[in-house]
Amino acid sequence: MALLSYLISGLGLGSVYAIIALGYTMVYGIAKMLNFAHGDVIMIGAYAAFFAMTRFGLPVLLSVLLSMVVCTVLGVVIERLAYKPLRQASNLSVLITAIGVSYLLQNGAQLLWSSSTKVFPSILAGGSLQLFGGKLSVSWLSILTILVCIAVMVCLTLFVNKTLTGKAMRACAEDKGAALLMGINVDRIISITFAIGSGLAAIAAVLFCAAYPSVYPTLGSMPGIKAFTAAVFGGIGSIPGAFLGGLLLGIIETLAKAYISTQLADAIVFAVLIIVLLIKPSGLLGRKISEKV
Amino acid sequence: MLKIENLVVRYGMIEAIKGISFEVNDGEIVTLIGANGAGKTTTMHAISGLVKPAAGSIMLDGTDLMKIPAHKIVSAGLAQVPERRRVFAQETVEENLQLGAYTRKDKAGIAEDMERVFESFPRLRERRTQLAGTLSGGEQQMLAMGRALMAKPKILLMDEPSMGLSPLLVREIFHIIEDINRQGTTILLVEQNAKMALAVADRAYVLETGKITLEGTGSELANDPRVQAAYLGG
Numbered sequence: 418m419a420l421l422s423y424l425i426s427g428l429g430l431g432s433v434y435a436i437i438a439l440g441y442t443m444v445y446g447i448a449k450m451l452n453f454a455h456g457d458v459i460m461i462g463a464y465a466a467f468f469a470m471t472r473f474g475l476p477v478l479l480s481v482l483l484s485m486v487v488c489t490v491l492g493v494v495i496e497r498l499a500y501k502p503l504r505q506a507s508n509l510s511v512l513i514t515a516i517g518v519s520y521l522l523q524n525g526a527q528l529l530w531s532s533s534t535k536v537f538p539s540i541l542a543g544g545s546l547q548l549f550g551g552k553l554s555v556s557w558l559s560i561l562t563i564l565v566c567i568a569v570m571v572c573l574t575l576f577v578n579k580t581l582t583g584k585a586m587r588a589c590a591e592d593k594g595a596a597l598l599m600g601i602n603v604d605r606i607i608s609i610t611f612a613i614g615s616g617l618a619a620i621a622a623v624l625f626c627a628a629y630p631s632v633y634p635t636l637g638s639m640p641g642i643k644a645f646t647a648a649v650f651g652g653i654g655s656i657p658g659a660f661l662g663g664l665l666l667g668i669i670e671t672l673a674k675a676y677i678s679t680q681l682a683d684a685i686v687f688a689v690l691i692i693v694l695l696i697k698p699s700g701l702l703g704r705k706i707s708e709k710v
Numbered sequence: 711m712l713k714i715e716n717l718v719v720r721y722g723m724i725e726a727i728k729g730i731s732f733e734v735n736d737g738e739i740v741t742l743i744g745a746n747g748a749g750k751t752t753t754m755h756a757i758s759g760l761v762k763p764a765a766g767s768i769m770l771d772g773t774d775l776m777k778i779p780a781h782k783i784v785s786a787g788l789a790q791v792p793e794r795r796r797v798f799a800q801e802t803v804e805e806n807l808q809l810g811a812y813t814r815k816d817k818a819g820i821a822e823d824m825e826r827v828f829e830s831f832p833r834l835r836e837r838r839t840q841l842a843g844t845l846s847g848g849e850q851q852m853l854a855m856g857r858a859l860m861a862k863p864k865i866l867l868m869d870e871p872s873m874g875l876s877p878l879l880v881r882e883i884f885h886i887i888e889d890i891n892r893q894g895t896t897i898l899l900v901e902q903n904a905k906m907a908l909a910v911a912d913r914a915y916v917l918e919t920g921k922i923t924l925e926g927t928g929s930e931l932a933n934d935p936r937v938q939a940a941y942l943g944g
Contacts, residue, residue, distance in 0.1 A: 581808065584801060584805050585809065585812060587798065587801055588798050588809050591799065591801075592796055592798065594760055594792070595792060597758075597760060597780050597781055598758055598792060599809045599812045599857075600781050600782070600783070600785060601809070602779075
């Protein structure tokens with residue numbers, strides 16, 4: 418029973434990683450760049466939701482929506498101002514710019530809201546679901562997180578496969594020149610991709626802060642790097658890969674914490690990543706990649 | 711319909727196109743022939759907006775294509791079948807055709823045109839739900855042509871449609887090109903297979919290292935000793 422309960426909480430954590438990993442993987446798939454500022458968009462999303470709930474007293478759902486709007490706008494603005502002018506530049510310039518944007522957001526947050534930790538309000542009444550006569554207890558938050566992740570996965574898969582914009586997105590991921598010959602506005606598709614990834618980051622921010630309720634300027638770094646790992650693990654550029662990678666990473670991390678060592682958990686997660694990449698360099702579900710960075 | 715004047719394209723220090731002028735009139739098949747590296751594909755890319763010319767003008771029925779964003783060129787009435795086909799390998803045949811009609815909003819017209827493409831290329835209908843990457847070279851060429859036709863262009867640019875195909879398929883592709891033209895689409899064709907290209911073309915231009923060196927009707931050039939020596943194997 419203990420194992421089952423760890424698995425479920427691992428799935429919950431993994432669901433958050435998966436939602437963040439989508440932002441990395443979609444942007445990589447289409448813009449062929451690693452957006453290292455993605456984790457900091459999560460941080461901004463967390464602050465936005467925090468202020469919406471505490472200062473403006475908005476209900477949770479409305480706060481999430483507001484946070485999504487803030488992150489979506491932020492993501493699109495970052496792309497326009499920082500990355501778009503570098504469309505023809507080398508990957509290294511774009512990568513360094515992304516790191517720069519990341520520091521800018523962190524320091525900006527510190528300047529505006531100080532580096533002191535704020536306590537994120539709880540979004541659920543707490544408590545847990547008791548199963549098997551109390552032998553298995555599952556927190557409602559884990560259940561909610563897993564359900565949200567499933568909903569995101571279903572919506573995104575439908576969007577990418579069934580809508581014309583989704584098809585255009587896949588076309589851009591494959592061959593931007595050919596996409597342009599179809600009359601697809603590639604810049605607009607890239608903006609949409611950043612918007613979706615950043616909007617999802619806001620959802621992830623709220624779910625993450627509900628589980629670890631402290632908000633501070635470097636909050637996004639750790640989940641950001643883990644989710645990036647998850648995206649690589651699953652095969653960067655692949656949407657199902659991001660889900661699989663995120664979920665597996667969450668489970669591995671939780672099991673390692675439970676059975677091996679809390680301190681070594683992160684090291685174990687990265688060790689598993691290294692082993693997977695040694696065996697399958699393109700990740701679990703990835704296609705061959707010839708991209709540098 | 712399409713009028714190119716003093717077009718210059720540079721890649722860094724290299725001048726790939728050195729001020730060429732040519733035109734394609736309503737209803738014609740015009741071909742640009744030339745050796746590898748003569749600048750044929752660069753010319754096509756400049757017209758479609760994939761590369762930015764350094765100078766000159768590209769007029770399509772009074773619209774200067776160099777003054778509008780590349781993604782609006784399709785709506786202006788010009789579609790291209792690119793070199794090496796460049797179908798979207800990870801999308802199905804049907805999705806590729808839908809993307810060809812990306813700029814159109816008339817659902818009924820799109821459905822009608824897709825039906826027409828399937829009539830012209832029955833093999834595409836059979837493979838409708840298959841990923842384009844699993845098609846043979848000839849089928850991919852047909853898909854690339856069908857995809858471009860889905861934009862309902864006034865003028866169709868075709869870059870090396872015969873490349874890598876068996877002689878039998880090449881003949882089939884050229885028949886289809888003539889069919890498309892008969893149904894009212896103007897065609898600008900770039901080919902290394904000068905013999906086939908000159909046979910179907912109303913007029914032709916010879917491109918040599920970024921300059922137009924000869925022009926005439928298809929049969930004039932096919933009978934020109936210089937063309938015969940250089941491009942038709944004597």
